[in-house]
Amino acid sequence: xxxxxQVQDFVLHFxxxxxxxxxxxxxxxxxxxxxxxxxxxxxxxxxxALSVSRGxxxxxxxxLQAWRLIKPVHKPGDRKEYYQxxxxxxQLGATVLEVRRKRELDPTLSLLxxxxxxxxxxxTDDHAKAKMQEIHDVLEMLAxxxxxxxxxxxxxLRTLMKLGSGIGKVLDVKDRLxxxxxxxx
Amino acid sequence: xxxxxQVQDFVLHFxxxxxxxxxxxxxxxxxxxxxxxxxxxxxxxxxxALSVSRGxxxxxxxxLQAWRLIKPVHKPGDRKEYYQxxxxxxQLGATVLEVRRKRELDPTLSLLxxxxxxxxxxxTDDHAKAKMQEIHDVLEMLAxxxxxxxxxxxxxLRTLMKLGSGIGKVLDVKDRLxxxxxxxx
DNA sequence: TTAAACTTTCAGAAATTATTGAAAGTTCAG
DNA sequence: CTGAACTTTCAATAATTTCTGAAAGTTTAA
Numbered sequence: 001x002x003x004x005x006q007v008q009d010f011v012l013h014f015x016x017x018x019x020x021x022x023x024x025x026x027x028x029x030x031x032x033x034x035x036x037x038x039x040x041x042x043x044x045x046x047x048x049a050l051s052v053s054r055g056x057x058x059x060x061x062x063x064l065q066a067w068r069l070i071k072p073v074h075k076p077g078d079r080k081e082y083y084q085x086x087x088x089x090x091q092l093g094a095t096v097l098e099v100r101r102k103r104e105l106d107p108t109l110s111l112l113x114x115x116x117x118x119x120x121x122x123x124t125d126d127h128a129k130a131k132m133q134e135i136h137d138v139l140e141m142l143a144x145x146x147x148x149x150x151x152x153x154x155x156x157l158r159t160l161m162k163l164g165s166g167i168g169k170v171l172d173v174k175d176r177l178x179x180x181x182x183x184x185x
Numbered sequence: 186x187x188x189x190x191q192v193q194d195f196v197l198h199f200x201x202x203x204x205x206x207x208x209x210x211x212x213x214x215x216x217x218x219x220x221x222x223x224x225x226x227x228x229x230x231x232x233x234a235l236s237v238s239r240g241x242x243x244x245x246x247x248x249l250q251a252w253r254l255i256k257p258v259h260k261p262g263d264r265k266e267y268y269q270x271x272x273x274x275x276q277l278g279a280t281v282l283e284v285r286r287k288r289e290l291d292p293t294l295s296l297l298x299x300x301x302x303x304x305x306x307x308x309t310d311d312h313a314k315a316k317m318q319e320i321h322d323v324l325e326m327l328a329x330x331x332x333x334x335x336x337x338x339x340x341x342l343r344t345l346m347k348l349g350s351g352i353g354k355v356l357d358v359k360d361r362l363x364x365x366x367x368x369x370x
Numbered sequence: 371t372t373a374a375a376c377t378t379t380c381a382g383a384a385a386t387t388a389t390t391g392a393a394a395g396t397t398c399a400g
Numbered sequence: 401c402t403g404a405a406c407t408t409t410c411a412a413t414a415a416t417t418t419c420t421g422a423a424a425g426t427t428t429a430a
Contacts, residue, residue, distance in 0.1 A: 006300050007313055013296050020289045022205060024388060035320075038312040043407075053390045058408055079398075079406060089319035093327070104205045111198050115191050127223040128192055134274040135220075141345075142278070148354070156356050160326070169333070170355050171341050177362040209418065228377075238420045243378055264376060264428070 001049045007036055011050070022100060023063060026052050030060045031069060035092070040073050040082030067099050090157065094150050101146040105139050112136040186234045192221055196235070207285060208248060211237055215245045216254060220277070225258050225267030252284050279335050286331040290324050297321040 003011065011032045018028025029050050034041055041049075047057045061083060064070045069092055072081040085092060112132050119129055152160075160170070188196065196217045203213025214235050219226060226234075232242045246268060249255045254277055257266040270277060297317050304314055337345075345355070 004310060004313070006304050006310070009296070009300060010313075010317065013293065017289070017293055020207060020285075026388080036313045036316050055391065055408080055410090056389055059389090062408085081407080089316065089323055093323045100205075104202065108198065108202055111194070115194060119191050125189060125192070128189070128195075128221045131221050131274065132195065138274055138278045159356060170359065171344060174355065174359050174362065177359065211418080239377090240379075240421065241419055244419085247378085264374095266377080 001041075001045050003033075003049060007033075010036055021096070022103070023067075024060075026050070026056050027060045027063050030057065031064055034064075034070055034083050035085045035089070040075075040084045042080040042082050044080075046083075068095050097146045098150045101143055101150075105143045105146070109136060109139050109143060112139070186226075186230050188218075188234055192218075195221055206281070207288065208252075209245075211235070211241050212245045212248050215242065216249055219249075219255055219268050220270045220274070225260075225269045227265040227267045229265075231268075253280050282331045283335045286328055286335075290328045290331070294321060294324050294328060297324070 011029050014032030015025040015029040018025050018031075021028065023031075029052075030046055033046060033049060043054060043057045043061060046061075047054050050057075061070065064083075065072075068086055070083045071086045073084055074080075075082060086095070112135060116129065116132055116136065119125075119132075196214050199217030200210040200214040203210050203216075206213065208216075214237075215231055218231060218234060228239065228242045228246060231246075232239045235242075246255065249268075250257075253271055255268045256271045258269050259265075260267060271280070297320060301314065301317055301321065304310075304317075
């Protein structure tokens with residue numbers, strides 16, 4: 001398989017960004033290549049196109065399936081597994097946010113709740129307790145947004161898109177509808 | 186400095202989570218300890234409390250300052266630098282989101298724009314172009330939300346909080362105000 | 371100036387994470 | 401069954417990241 005310069009750049013970039021998005025270079029490249037390519041790709045296509053070992057591809061595909069970002073399909077009369085993106089770009093984005101919420105937010109929320117309950121007896125260290133509560137509230141709100149986004153139907157998403165992206169603007173619309181003059185920031 | 190069990194758990198947890206939040210274990214622990222502790226801490230306090238080397242603390246503090254999450258303060262008659270959180274928990278959260286947007290979203294948006302412009306001449310690979318456009322739009326919307334959050338004044342934040350956290354609910358309110366019956370999902 | 375009290379730097383060591391490729395496992399047509 | 405066509409596993413190795421601590425740098429009081 002021969003990649004165009006553009007696709008090459010795109011794939012390499014996703015490899016580099018992979019590390020800050022929670023997966024390694026190979027996984028980032030695999031994902032980018034599967035998303036950007038119209039026809040489903042098999043493990044050998046991927047290994048050859050990215051110049052990585054077959055075993056590495058196998059691991060990477062397993063991880064991408066665990067993230068629910070790709071799904072296997074079969075061609076009739078062919079025993080190989082081919083891989084496709086698990087949905088359109090919106091769905092993939094929502095999935096990434098959901099998985100990251102589970103990994104990055106939920107464990108901390110859970111710990112904070114435990115610590116807060118545990119410490120409700122003891123009358124010590126009010127400052128620490130207060131901070132834990134504040135952090136808990138901020139993270140819970142963030143987690144709530146991600147969950148909402150996750151469960152939002154395409155209609156709402158389209159509404160949000162038309163508003164030009166931004167919670168601020170949504171609130172502005174609400175304020176305008178209520179005829180309450182809002183303060184500019 | 187002697188840490189209570191609760192604070193200990195909190196700090197260790199932030200160390201572990203650090204890696205998925207974009208910084209290493211030590212940096213996560215430093216940040217947690219500085220946030221949870223009422224009085225400002227100096228590098229030696231931190232090194233001792235976390236059992237890490239003085240050099241490591243120095244690096245970590247530099248990184249946290251680059252993130253704009255802590256700020257140095259001075260005690261009169263003391264040459265040491267002491268460190269405090271740079272603002273309340275809300276501000277810290279907004280800062281983290283902003284820094285992560287700059288690192289995780291902006292470079293990709295920039296690349297996608299370049300690739301799309303560059304490929305607007307060439308009539309090849311419509312599927313790849315379309316996907317790049319879709320990814321660009323999704324990321325731009327996400328980046329827009331983060332930016333809005335960043336620039337939002339406390340009033341709006343309070344409004345959002347009262348709504349019970351969630352863009353969906355905000356949109357519901359808007360729909361209700363417009364008297365357009367919305368479709369449940 | 372000097373020296374004490376700090377902080378930062380950075381080369382090497384340690385720890386962690388990613389990758390390879392050969393061997394083992396699986397599946398299915400014949 | 402058997403073997404060909406696949407996939408997965410995993411021990412060894414490579415690459416990367418983090419950490420240490422000694423040395424160098426900085427600042428200030430005297």
